[in-house]
Structures are given as C-alpha cells and as structure tokens.
Amino acid sequence: xxxxxxxxxxxxxxxxxxxxxxxxxxxxxxxxxxxxxxxxxxxxxxxxxxxxxxxxxxxxxxxxxxxxxxxxxxxxxxxxxxxxxxxxxxxxxxxxxxxxxxxxxxxxxxxxxxxxxxxxxxxxxxxxxxxxxxxxxxxxxxxxxxxxxxxxxxxxxxxxxxxxxxxxxxxxxxxxxxxxxxxxxxxxxxxxxxxxxxxxxxxxxxxxxxxxxxxxxxxxxxxxxxxxxxxxxxxxxxxxxxxxxxxxxxxxxxxxxxxxxxxxxxxxxxxxxxxxxxxxxxxxxxxxxxxxxxxxxxxxxxxxxxxxxxxxxxxxxxxxxxxxxxxxxxxxxxxxxxxxxxxxxxxxxxxxxx
Numbered sequence: 001x002x003x004x005x006x007x008x009x010x011x012x013x014x015x016x017x018x019x020x021x022x023x024x025x026x027x028x029x030x031x032x033x034x035x036x037x038x039x040x041x042x043x044x045x046x047x048x049x050x051x052x053x054x055x056x057x058x059x060x061x062x063x064x065x066x067x068x069x070x071x072x073x074x075x076x077x078x079x080x081x082x083x084x085x086x087x088x089x090x091x092x093x094x095x096x097x098x099x100x101x102x103x104x105x106x107x108x109x110x111x112x113x114x115x116x117x118x119x120x121x122x123x124x125x126x127x128x129x130x131x132x133x134x135x136x137x138x139x140x141x142x143x144x145x146x147x148x149x150x151x152x153x154x155x156x157x158x159x160x161x162x163x164x165x166x167x168x169x170x171x172x173x174x175x176x177x178x179x180x181x182x183x184x185x186x187x188x189x190x191x192x193x194x195x196x197x198x199x200x201x202x203x204x205x206x207x208x209x210x211x212x213x214x215x216x217x218x219x220x221x222x223x224x225x226x227x228x229x230x231x232x233x234x235x236x237x238x239x240x241x242x243x244x245x246x247x248x249x250x251x252x253x254x255x256x257x258x259x260x261x262x263x264x265x266x267x268x269x270x271x272x273x274x275x276x277x278x279x280x281x282x283x284x285x286x287x288x289x290x291x292x293x294x295x296x297x298x299x300x301x302x303x304x305x306x307x308x309x310x311x312x313x314x315x316x317x318x319x320x321x322x323x324x325x326x327x328x329x330x331x332x333x334x335x336x337x338x339x340x341x342x343x344x345x346x347x348x349x350x351x352x353x354x
Contacts, residue, residue, distance in 0.1 A: 001040050003028070005243060007111065007194045012070050015088045019072035024085055029069045029110075030241040037065060039073065039082060048073065051083035062095070063087070066107035067239040067251055068196060092141035094198060097260035097324055105262045109198045109239060109251040112142045114190050118201035118210070119146070119164075121154035121175070127167050128313050131271050132259055133200055134168060135317065139267030142198065144168075145190065148175040149206040151182055167310065169273055178210035187214070191248030196241075198251045200259075211252050214244055261317065262324055272314045278306065289315070 006028045016026050027046070031038040037048035050064070051074060058064050065071055065087050073082040094108045094115060115137040119125050130146065137144035146168050151157050157175050164173050176183035190197060191214070199207045212218045241251045261267075269276050275297060279287065283294025289311065290298070300306035 001042065001044065001243075003040075003042055004194060006040055007196055007249060008070070009194065011091070012088060016070075016072065019086065022072075024072040025075055025082070027071055027073045027082070028241070029065050029067050029071060032065070032067050032239060036081075037084065039071070039084075041073065041082075043075075046073070046075070047081040048084050049081040051085045054084055054086060060104070062093075062105050062107060064107075066093075066110050067241055068110035068112060068198075070111065094136065094140040094142060094200075095262055096136060097262035108200070108253055111196060112140065112198040112251065113195045115140070115142045115144050115198040115200055116187075116210075117144050117146045117168075118149055118199060118205045118207055120150045120205045121148050121157060121160050122150055124202060124205055125160060125163075127163060129202065129259070130164065131167050131313055132261065132317065134171065134271045135264045135267035136259065136261055137200070137267070138270035139261075139264040144171050146171055146173045147187070147210075148173065149178055149210065151175050152177045152180050166307075167271075169271070176210075178206045178213050181213060184213065188246065191244055191246055191250075193247035194249075195247075196249045196251065199253055207252060211242065211250060214246075214250065215242060216245060260324070261321055264321060268314075268317055268321065272310075275306065275311060275314050 003026060008026070008028075012026070019026070025041055025043070027039040027041040027048075029037050029048075030040050030045075035050055039046045039048045048065075048071075050058075054064075065084050069090065070088040072085045072088070074085050075082050090110045092112050093110045094112055095105045096108060097105060115133075117130060117133045117137060119130055125148070134144050134146075146164055148157070148160060148164065154160060161173055161175055174183060174186040176187060178184075187210075199211070201207055239251060239253050241249055243249055278297045278300050279289070281296035282289070282292070284292055287295050287297070289295055292298075297306065297311065301308050301311060
C-alpha cells in the first residue's frame with residue numbers, strides 16, 4: 001500500500017532517515033493482538049513481532065508499538081514475521097491509566113489528528129464522562145470532536161447539543177445518526193487522505209455502526225443496547241486501523257466503561273478553561289475554592305455564573321490526577337500507605353475502647 005495513504009509525509013520521512021541507512025523498512029501498525037502485530041508497508045501487509053533491541057530497551061508499555069504507530073521493520077529473507085526494530089517518535093499519543101494496582105499507562109492509539117468523542121442521545125449521554133474523554137484527548141495533542149449519535153431516537157436534540165456545548169468549550173459538536181446517515185456530511189470533512197481519526201466512547205454509542213457506514217461495508221459487528229439504560233456489549237474487541245474509501249483513516253477502539261486519566265494537567269486545563277480563568281483572580285494562588293476569602297471561583301458559583309456541579313467535576317478530576325501522580329512517586333506511595341496504617345490502628349484502638 002502507498003504509505004502516503006497511511007499518513008506518511010515529509011515529517012515521517014525525515015524521522016525515518018537514520019533507519020533507512022540501516023536498510024530497514026517503514027510501516028504502520030494497523031492492529032495489535034498482545035505481542036503480535038499487523039503492519040502495512042509499501043510491499044503490502046505483514047505480520048510483525050517485537051525485535052530484540054526494542055524488547056530490550058523498552059522500559060514501559062508506552063515504549064512498545066501501538067495501533068497508529070509508524071515503525072522501522074527488519075524484513076526476513078524468507079517466511080516469518082517482520083521484526084519491529086523501533087517506534088518513530090509519536091506526533092500525538094492518546095493514553096489512559098491502565099486498571100490495576102500497578103501504575104501503568106496504556107496507549108489507546110498513536111498519531112491521531114482528530115478524536116471523535118462519541119456519546120448517544122439517549123440514556124448514555126453523560127456530561128461528566130465527556131469531560132473526562134475531552135481532557136485525555138486535549139492532553140494527547142489531537143483535536144477533539146464531539147459526536148452526538150442516535151438523533152433518530154431523540155426528540156430534544158437542540159437541548160442536548162446546548163448541554164454539551166456548556167462542557168465542551170471550543171470543541172466542534174455534531175449531532176448525527178449512524179443508523180440513518182443523518183448529519184454525516186459534517187463528519188466527512190474530517191476524513192481527508194492521510195488524516196487519522198480515532199473513536200472513543202462507551203459500549204453501545206454506535207462506534208461500530210458509524211465505522212461500517214463510513215466504510216460502506218460491515219467490518220465490525222453491532223449489537224442492540226438494553227432499553228432501560230442504553231448499555232451495550234463490547235462488540236469491538238481490539239483496536240484496529242481502517243483505510244476509508246473516501247480518504248482518511250479511522251482507528252476503532254473497544255467501548256470503555258471506565259477511563260482513568262493519566263498526567264492530563266494540560267488537558268484538564270483545556271476542558272475547564274472557564275474555571276482556571278476564574279481561579280487566576282482568586283486572592284490566594286493556592287486557593288482550593290472552598291471557604292477561602294477572595295475566591296473568584298466560589299463567587300462565580302454564588303452569582304450562578306458557574307455551575308456548582310461543573311466545579312465539583314473539575315475538583316474530582318483534579319483529585320484523581322493528584323492521586324495518579326502519587327502512585328508514580330514511590331515515596332508518595334509509601335507515605336500514603338503509612339498514613340493508612342496509622343488510621344487503621346487508630347480505628348482499632350477506638351473500637352477496643354468501646
């Protein structure tokens with residue numbers, strides 16, 4: 001396949017130059033299944049595996065190839081997988097904090113130009129979830145676009161759009177129906193040759209239906225959602241990059257019920273730019289926006305210029321980010337455990353006294 005169709009340009013060519021001198025081949029990761037990869041190259045599609053040098057030097061999961069990455073490949077003389085020698089420096093990277101006790105970041109997709117944050121105009125629509133997704137997208141370096149799907153099931157589309165605009169400041173918002181193709185002309189303008197689009201959203205919002213519609217064929221299975229809460233099953237089980245017939249590339253991702261942020265300070269600031277602008281006028285630089293005198297944020301809430309629920313959402317995400325940072329700091333994690341043991345002993349003493 002022509003690499004230019006896959007987003008290859010002068011930037012990637014310059015970054016690849018040192019590898020070209022070692023007779024390596026460029027490619028792009030189009031699918032990932034644990035440590036096995038599907039790769040597109042100018043010579044066609046290849047299977048791939050991690051090369052010894054990359055496996056040895058990778059210190060974190062973030063260092064390993066992900067869908068959307070451009071990589072350098074060592075092609076075998078005969079049959080067998082291509083070996084991924086290196087991952088080219090990413091232009092953008094969309095990550096989330098992986099679940100579990102061990103702090104680690106998981107790459108959802110790399111080198112994305114736009115991310116379609118999809119929610120549905122039914123029970124699924126959740127403003128707090130949208131804020132969370134937007135923070136991660138802004139942090140990635142990509143541009144977010146909110147898609148409100150299932151206009152065919154909603155009688156209050158304008159009201160729903162207005163709600164989204166209040167939390168998605170400076171973000172394009174489009175109401176569509178992937179099922180009936182209503183409003184898809186707004187989506188088409190992002191789908192230019194070489195431009196990579198990512199989808200993110202919970203199960204049942206219609207990501208697979210939209211992808212099938214854009215491709216003009218069924219490549220992802222779809223499933224009905226539960227009528228009482230609009231929850232869907234995970235019909236997409238892995239991340240994969242598709243080339244669209246009209247130009248552009250789409251990376252589909254499994255639906256995510258939980259999405260934990262990781263080091264998204266700039267992204268959080270972009271989502272809550274209204275609150276951070278108000279905070280600049282607080283009397284104290286370290287104002288927590290609670291009972292401090294001269295708090296411009298609380299004053300805006302009292303004047304009903306700022307929604308108290310939005311402020312609460314901001315504080316919740318800020319607290320989550322601080323917690324995740326402490327998990328990355330061994331000394332902070334030790335102190336947190338120490339304080340927990342002290343509290344536990346105090347509770348036991350209180351119960352013994354009863």
